[in-house]
Amino acid sequence: MLNTNVLNINPETVCFIILKAKEFQAKEEVTFNEKIPDSEYEYDWSQILADHEDDLTYLEVKKVIEDLEPDQQVDLLTLMYIGRGDFDPNEWSAAHKEAKNNLAPNLTGYLLSKPLIAGYLEKGLEALGYTCQE
Known part of the structure; x- marks a missing residue:
């Protein structure tokens, strides 16, 4: 059985990040660099960083994540x-090891480059028995 007390x-805080990710992803008129990246990884980064470095929502969530x-x-x-x-939620240890080995230097940019990040984080919390609903 999964130990739901595994979160550090x-x-x-995760719910706040989810809320800000939803706000950020909902913004319109996002423009992207016309240079074609060499890999999918570079494509994700180019999308998230294109015209977003001074976005207040991005900066707010970045501060929270960097302070972790x-x-x-x-x-x-x-x-x-x-x-x-x-x-699977019961594979927390394996997932945690994978995350530790793949922690991106700019975690905010990496996470927000995923269009469905808010849903992923919500489902992850729910798998551990937490919810963002008040």
């Missing part, structure tokens, strides 16, 4: 993996 990050301890950042990425279906 406060679920309320490294183990909390790993948990955030782990929640994405669980919510995206890469790992």
